[in-house]
Amino acid sequence: MSIISVPDLTTIEWQPLADHTFTLLDGIDVVRVNIDTASSFFSEMLLPDEVQKMERFRNLQSRNQFLTSRGAVRYLSAKYTGREPLEFSWNEGPNKKPHWQNPGNELYFNIAHSGSYVVICFGRTEMGIDIERIQNEFAYEEILNRCFDIDEINAIRDAPEPLAVFYLLWTRKESLLKAVGMGILDDLTKVSCINDVYTTEAGDEWLLNSFVMEDNYLLSLACKAGTGLIRYWDFG
Amino acid sequence: MIEQQAVTYAHKEAVRYNGTSITYEQLNEASNQLAALILSNGIQTGDSVGLLVDRSQNMLIALLAILKCGAAYIPLDPEYPKQRIIYMLENSGAKLVLTEKKYSGHFISHANELLLEDAIEKAKTFPASNPARNVTGADLAYIIYTSGSTGNPKGVMVEHHSIVNLLWYLRSTHEINERDRLLAITTISFDIAVLELFLPLICGALVVITDAKVSRDGFELLEIIQKEKINLMQATPVTWKIMLAAGWEDKIDLTIFCCGEALSIDLAMKLVQRCSSLYNYYGPTETTVYSTGTQIHLSDKIITIGKPLANTQVYILDEDLQLLPADTVGEVYIGGQGVARGYMNMPELTAERFINDTFSTGNDQKIFRTGDIGKWTGDGTIYLMGRADHQIKIRGFRIEPGEIEACLLTQPGIRDALVIAREDTPGNKSLVAYIICTTRSKDPAGNIQKWKRSLQHSMPDFMIPPEFVLMDSFPLLPNGKINRAALPKPEKRLHAGNGKIAEHDTSMEKLVTAIWAELLGIDDVGLDEDFFDLGGHSLIAVQIMTRLEKETGKRLPIAALFEASTIRKLSLFLEVGDVATLWESLVPVKASGHRPPLYIVHGDGLNVMVFNSVPKHMDAEQPVFGLQPRGLNGIDDPDESMEEIAANYVAGILKHNPEGPYFLAGYSFGGIVAFEMAKQLKAAGHEVKMLAMFDTSVGNINYTGSKAKRLWEKIMLQFPKMLFIGGSLFKYPGSVLSYQGFVVKRKWHTLMSKLGLAKESEEMPDYQKRIIEKQALAFQNYNMTPYDGTIDLFRVRERVYFLDDPIYLGWKNLSTKGISIHQVPGDHRTFLLPPYDKVFAQSLQSTIDERANDQ
Numbered sequence A: 001m002s003i004i005s006v007p008d009l010t011t012i013e014w015q016p017l018a019d020h021t022f023t024l025l026d027g028i029d030v031v032r033v034n035i036d037t038a039s040s041f042f043s044e045m046l047l048p049d050e051v052q053k054m055e056r057f058r059n060l061q062s063r064n065q066f067l068t069s070r071g072a073v074r075y076l077s078a079k080y081t082g083r084e085p086l087e088f089s090w091n092e093g094p095n096k097k098p099h100w101q102n103p104g105n106e107l108y109f110n111i112a113h114s115g116s117y118v119v120i121c122f123g124r125t126e127m128g129i130d131i132e133r134i135q136n137e138f139a140y141e142e143i144l145n146r147c148f149d150i151d152e153i154n155a156i157r158d159a160p161e162p163l164a165v166f167y168l169l170w171t172r173k174e175s176l177l178k179a180v181g182m183g184i185l186d187d188l189t190k191v192s193c194i195n196d197v198y199t200t201e202a203g204d205e206w207l208l209n210s211f212v213m214e215d216n217y218l219l220s221l222a223c224k225a226g227t228g229l230i231r232y233w234d235f236g
Numbered sequence B: 001m002i003e004q005q006a007v008t009y010a011h012k013e014a015v016r017y018n019g020t021s022i023t024y025e026q027l028n029e030a031s032n033q034l035a036a037l038i039l040s041n042g043i044q045t046g047d048s049v050g051l052l053v054d055r056s057q058n059m060l061i062a063l064l065a066i067l068k069c070g071a072a073y074i075p076l077d078p079e080y081p082k083q084r085i086i087y088m089l090e091n092s093g094a095k096l097v098l099t100e101k102k103y104s105g106h107f108i109s110h111a112n113e114l115l116l117e118d119a120i121e122k123a124k125t126f127p128a129s130n131p132a133r134n135v136t137g138a139d140l141a142y143i144i145y146t147s148g149s150t151g152n153p154k155g156v157m158v159e160h161h162s163i164v165n166l167l168w169y170l171r172s173t174h175e176i177n178e179r180d181r182l183l184a185i186t187t188i189s190f191d192i193a194v195l196e197l198f199l200p201l202i203c204g205a206l207v208v209i210t211d212a213k214v215s216r217d218g219f220e221l222l223e224i225i226q227k228e229k230i231n232l233m234q235a236t237p238v239t240w241k242i243m244l245a246a247g248w249e250d251k252i253d254l255t256i257f258c259c260g261e262a263l264s265i266d267l268a269m270k271l272v273q274r275c276s277s278l279y280n281y282y283g284p285t286e287t288t289v290y291s292t293g294t295q296i297h298l299s300d301k302i303i304t305i306g307k308p309l310a311n312t313q314v315y316i317l318d319e320d321l322q323l324l325p326a327d328t329v330g331e332v333y334i335g336g337q338g339v340a341r342g343y344m345n346m347p348e349l350t351a352e353r354f355i356n357d358t359f360s361t362g363n364d365q366k367i368f369r370t371g372d373i374g375k376w377t378g379d380g381t382i383y384l385m386g387r388a389d390h391q392i393k394i395r396g397f398r399i400e401p402g403e404i405e406a407c408l409l410t411q412p413g414i415r416d417a418l419v420i421a422r423e424d425t426p427g428n429k430s431l432v433a434y435i436i437c438t439t440r441s442k443d444p445a446g447n448i449q450k451w452k453r454s455l456q457h458s459m460p461d462f463m464i465p466p467e468f469v470l471m472d473s474f475p476l477l478p479n480g481k482i483n484r485a486a487l488p489k490p491e492k493r494l495h496a497g498n499g500k501i502a503e504h505d506t507s508m509e510k511l512v513t514a515i516w517a518e519l520l521g522i523d524d525v526g527l528d529e530d531f532f533d534l535g536g537h538s539l540i541a542v543q544i545m546t547r548l549e550k551e552t553g554k555r556l557p558i559a560a561l562f563e564a565s566t567i568r569k570l571s572l573f574l575e576v577g578d579v580a581t582l583w584e585s586l587v588p589v590k591a592s593g594h595r596p597p598l599y600i601v602h603g604d605g606l607n608v609m610v611f612n613s614v615p616k617h618m619d620a621e622q623p624v625f626g627l628q629p630r631g632l633n634g635i636d637d638p639d640e641s642m643e644e645i646a647a648n649y650v651a652g653i654l655k656h657n658p659e660g661p662y663f664l665a666g667y668s669f670g671g672i673v674a675f676e677m678a679k680q681l682k683a684a685g686h687e688v689k690m691l692a693m694f695d696t697s698v699g700n701i702n703y704t705g706s707k708a709k710r711l712w713e714k715i716m717l718q719f720p721k722m723l724f725i726g727g728s729l730f731k732y733p734g735s736v737l738s739y740q741g742f743v744v745k746r747k748w749h750t751l752m753s754k755l756g757l758a759k760e761s762e763e764m765p766d767y768q769k770r771i772i773e774k775q776a777l778a779f780q781n782y783n784m785t786p787y788d789g790t791i792d793l794f795r796v797r798e799r800v801y802f803l804d805d806p807i808y809l810g811w812k813n814l815s816t817k818g819i820s821i822h823q824v825p826g827d828h829r830t831f832l833l834p835p836y837d838k839v840f841a842q843s844l845q846s847t848i849d850e851r852a853n854d855q
Helices: A035-042 A048-055 A060-081 A140-147 A150-158 A162-179 B002-008 B024-040 B057-068 B082-092 B116-123 B160-174 B193-203 B218-227 B237-245 B265-272 B347-353 B401-409 B444-458 B499-503 B507-520 B538-552 B567-580 B642-656 B670-683 B707-731 B733-742 B746-756 B766-781 B837-853
Strands: A028-034 A090-092 A098-100 A108-114 A117-123 A127-133 A197-199 A205-213 A217-224 A230-234 B013-017 B020-023 B048-052 B072-075 B096-099 B112-115 B140-146 B154-159 B181-184 B206-209 B232-235 B255-258 B277-282 B292-296 B312-317 B330-336 B354-356 B366-376 B382-387 B392-394 B397-399 B414-425 B428-437 B467-471 B586-590 B598-601 B624-627 B662-667 B688-694 B791-796 B819-824
Touching: A028 A035, A028 A060, A028 A217, A035 A060, A048 A060, A048 B265, A060 A108, A060 A117, A098 A108, A108 A162, A117 A127, A117 A217, A127 A162, A140 A150, A140 A162, A140 B538, A150 A162, A162 A205, A162 A217, B002 B024, B002 B193, B013 B024, B013 B057, B020 B024, B020 B057, B024 B057, B024 B116, B048 B057, B048 B082, B057 B072, B057 B116, B057 B206, B072 B082, B082 B140, B082 B154, B096 B116, B112 B116, B140 B160, B154 B160, B160 B193, B181 B193, B181 B218, B193 B206, B193 B232, B218 B237, B232 B237, B237 B255, B237 B265, B237 B837, B255 B265, B265 B277, B265 B292, B312 B366, B347 B354, B347 B366, B366 B401, B382 B401, B397 B401, B401 B414, B401 B428, B401 B444, B428 B444, B444 B467, B507 B538, B507 B567, B586 B642, B598 B642, B598 B670, B624 B642, B642 B670, B642 B766, B662 B670, B662 B837, B670 B688, B688 B837, B791 B837, B819 B837
Parallel strands: A028 A230, A108 A127, B013 B206, B048 B072, B048 B096, B072 B140, B096 B112, B181 B206, B181 B232, B232 B255, B255 B277, B428 B467, B598 B624, B598 B662, B662 B688, B688 B791, B791 B819
Antiparallel strands: A028 A117, A090 A098, A108 A117, A127 A217, A197 A205, A205 A217, B013 B020, B140 B154, B277 B292, B312 B330, B330 B366, B354 B366, B366 B382, B392 B397, B414 B428, B586 B624
């Protein structure tokens, strides 16, 4: 196998969040927030220990990424549940997968950030999300053996745009590992994401949805087969 | 007041203990009858009566009865040394002691002994009406003995009006009523128990009394709070911490009074998120339970002790007893209704601590000198900074460390600060500042210079600590206070248990630094900066690990970067991995920390991963190493005898840490190996500070029995469990894989990858079976003789299989100095796993701390 079956890499249509009624049935909402324009909106939405954590980051970009990620997930969780942003207790499961200790009802989320964007997905079952800004000079070749199996490596090398396929497979793998709560493994090569459905040993099927965003970001979302409609919202 | 409630709420439940309860009427009548009986024993108003009983409803009946007689009660804790109880009875001149059969004759004194069980039975013939005693506010209610910093305990004499003042204030402030349910957990020899027992009773509320065992068990406390629908509870920070450690995550509809010790901002924020409201109260015994208090909110940036309660005055004074303005540090003095009468039969000490109140207009008022150091904040609350007796004298100057600490705490980058005087070289006492930073700075030396410069703006030179030590956390004593004795010397702060490693040349650090700088795009990365704080993420982690493999030939799991997330730690990881090949058995579970390392012997081949979550809940400076059997790599031959297995491990430990002292532990079968190791180390003249068993059972082995019989018994004891543990790991290859971050050796890694792919199979690889067979053989031929030292036995609470000796697990006759039992939650397997791992780890750490201080 040398040619990857690339799913629909079309540009997503992002609806303004202002139009959102925050009803969430069986589907998934993906919300993107632009760190450069929106981070200050969240400055009052962190708990003291989160502020401490934020202040540990070396550079402003990382701080704003943290502020936006944590603030936005609090703000949006509050919208879904009719509660206050600071009421939620952050908790991390094995492999650092975050969840609310006290979501009120079944509210799952997952967060990723890269460059100027934080993306958060909300749903009623486990999912995982990853975003990477495509860096044209990225030395992907030297880490191929560490991350991918032979089919994946061939698919990358044979592609007309190897870098794009590298990011595609990387974000898929990350979103899948985050979805199943495995965190980063040393055996990345064992989790082949060459197909857009990944079947675990237990027989669970995970759908891997990937998109290009604004020409220079790759976004992947891993969700269980049978999950409803995915909607995309722009925080603005 | 309680008599009044007895009429209003006659048939309402007043007290509940251990499933049984009595009503207000029953409580009042029983205590009236007992009071009448006590009076018939010749007790009069103004006398004092000792009370030495376990916690129960009868304890409360007895307390009330003594008060109704117009006498003062003296709580005596059965756990106190007899000498101390005798002193208290003599010092107070108590005429009578109420006690229980089991404590009968516990001490010798001139006081008469009255057995509570008999007395309550006998009192049933006495009138149930309220006794005709007119108890006034100026009468003594209780005498509580507090430890004196030197010499004998001091009996604090508290009058009725002081208690009434406090209880009324709390009742009206918190609007406590007959619907409230309060949990009383505190021993009556601590004055805060007054509030727990009497506050609900004057409000018509229900008081649920716990016994001493429940009071110390976070799991049981959480359970009883739910079961009894408790909505009000008072406790010290230690109790809240054990409840958090027991897995308290969900919000409970509970009003919390925290008192008795300083409340840290960390603990406060955790509590605020889990309860309906949190109050921080402060007060010494000498001013009756609480003198100041405030509600704590999520938005609070510092924790103060709030403002004085009703009819209470607080003064912050300098050495000449002059009032100090806001933000100026001085000693805290308290006046008002709460001030006690003084210390029993200690006029000089009373005069020294209870001085005339020159600030109020009343006659003959006293104010109490607390010995606490604090200041007024801008908004009229009080911020406490420590004890006056921590005062230091250096070159004749009196120095208040709290003042230096407070100034340091205002500096950017400092989360917590502690200043002490050290005399590491005799005759040369100097100040050392211990700092916990908010951020991991790239330039610690530069920061220290900055902090010193700011101190120079506000204090004289002799107050500037010449030495600064940066720490991740302060070492703690079992009671939660900072273990000042365990603070490290400033110049000898190592980053590993072994000086050699820390002094190793830093070419590895240079290499790692260069790779990080390039891949993170940051030129000046500090050795102790965190990968994630620098903006690192998993893609960069993969790049770093790939590049390091290329440069050093060592392949670390990517997840290693999550554990070793600084250049210093990662370099150490790479180096230890190198060194570790010298001895096959030693595997770092957590390599960093300056304290003497803990060595744990694993029971079977796989268990190195089982311990991974344990160091997370231990002291940040506590290194932990695992010892795994030879032959696990599938290449070497396993050792034959117990002595040989132990000798090999001992050699590994001595190479790693030649000086000692040694802290050893073993899990399951590994406990027996550790036992033999401790003996060998001692025989070679080394110091073994601790020998701990993690649920290792040696059963009721007949040590002189036939070999065949012993073999069968021993094998039946250990090996089915080991197979069970091994099996459970095979079932979850996902979690096995994710633990790779802690494993540094390449061979090990390769093995684990194989195991991870073993799917649901419970089949063991042949070489592993071989190890277990060899271990069984070694065990069979091992002749156990007693060890000359204490054995710390960590025993699980839940027993899922039968044991001959569930108390000592067979160890009792194998130690000449005794067995110290530490009960931990969970079963033989789960006590190492969340949520139980935390309690276990903390119990383990405090045992290490305790043994470290043993002589």
